[in-house]
Amino acid sequence: MSANDPSTVRGEVTWHSSDGDSGPDVGLSMGLGDGKLLYVGVLPDRDDWCLSIYHPVGGREDFATFDDRDSAQRFFEELEALVRR
Secondary structure, eight states, rough: TTTTTTGTTTTEEEOOOOOEEEOOOSSEEEOOOOOEEEEEOOOOTTTSEEEEEETTTTEEEEEEESHHHHHHHHHHHHHHHTTTT
């Protein structure tokens, strides 16, 4: 991921799914600008749903875990609404 990656544009939301045609069963990401990306979803090295920020330099920073996918998705939707204001 680079600072010029279109998915890092502030407010840009991307669904991540295991089969490409379904809803976000793997995760959701939202661009924060300046090459940063907020990610809520399953991480390659974890089994639970996590809240992470990917930085263009320094990689991934993990902040929280969620009890289940529904809790994670509700949290993401609340954050998305705040960013889009």
